[in-house]
Amino acid sequence: MTEPRVPGGGGETTELPCGTEIRVREIDMGMREFDCACGETHAVVTDVHPPDRFLPEFLVATLQEAIETTSEEMPEFGTPHLLGIVLEELPSEVTVTDVSDDQEVGYTMLWVSTFDARRLHEVIVELVVELMEHAVSHSDDSNAVSQFEQRMLEFNVTEFVDQYRREREIEEEDVYPAGRG
Ligand SMILES: [Zn+2]
Numbered sequence: 001m002t003e004p005r006v007p008g009g010g011g012e013t014t015e016l017p018c019g020t021e022i023r024v025r026e027i028d029m030g031m032r033e034f035d036c037a038c039g040e041t042h043a044v045v046t047d048v049h050p051p052d053r054f055l056p057e058f059l060v061a062t063l064q065e066a067i068e069t070t071s072e073e074m075p076e077f078g079t080p081h082l083l084g085i086v087l088e089e090l091p092s093e094v095t096v097t098d099v100s101d102d103q104e105v106g107y108t109m110l111w112v113s114t115f116d117a118r119r120l121h122e123v124i125v126e127l128v129v130e131l132m133e134h135a136v137s138h139s140d141d142s143n144a145v146s147q148f149e150q151r152m153l154e155f156n157v158t159e160f161v162d163q164y165r166r167e168r169e170i171e172e173e174d175v176y177p178a179g180r181g
Pocket of ligand 1: 016018019020036037038039040042
């Protein structure tokens with residue numbers, strides 16, 4: 001089915017990091033990747049995706065406790081903060097679009113990266129590990145520091161992401177039964 005591109009009638013358009021322009025409504029809130037006209041598959045994240053898409057819940061809880069957020073709009077550490085970290089590190093690889101004016105899409109923020117969802121997952125985990133290393137290194141508790149460093153020595157990002165994505169794939173069938181529209 002094709003719809004004519006009526007200005008103002010079909011929702012807003014946004015430019016992806018590769019330069020391709022799409023209508024925001026082409027991105028369904030259940031989508032995780034977008035097969036782009038440029039030939040690449042881009043990771044897609046919206047603010048309605050829970051942070052445990054990327055990180056186990058205990059880690060999300062740790063971050064929520066450890067990181068004081070100053071934004072009133074996003075008081076609790078969540079997906080927007082994770083993507084904010086990626087955006088800060090890789091500003092040319094990720095675009096963010098505020099779609100809060102469009103009530104129909106079901107989300108208010110949209111992030112798209114040049115790389116696919118798996119790579120984005122790895123990037124997020126790598127950056128969060130760095131963030132936590134930084135936080136722990138400022139801790140007065142030297143025992144906690146050495147424990148954390150020991151755990152991180154054994155931590156393999158690629159293995160973690162592989163395993164986590166396998167587990168989530170099974171769960172997602174229950175979590176997003178009709179989310180793909
Ligand atoms: Zn593209």
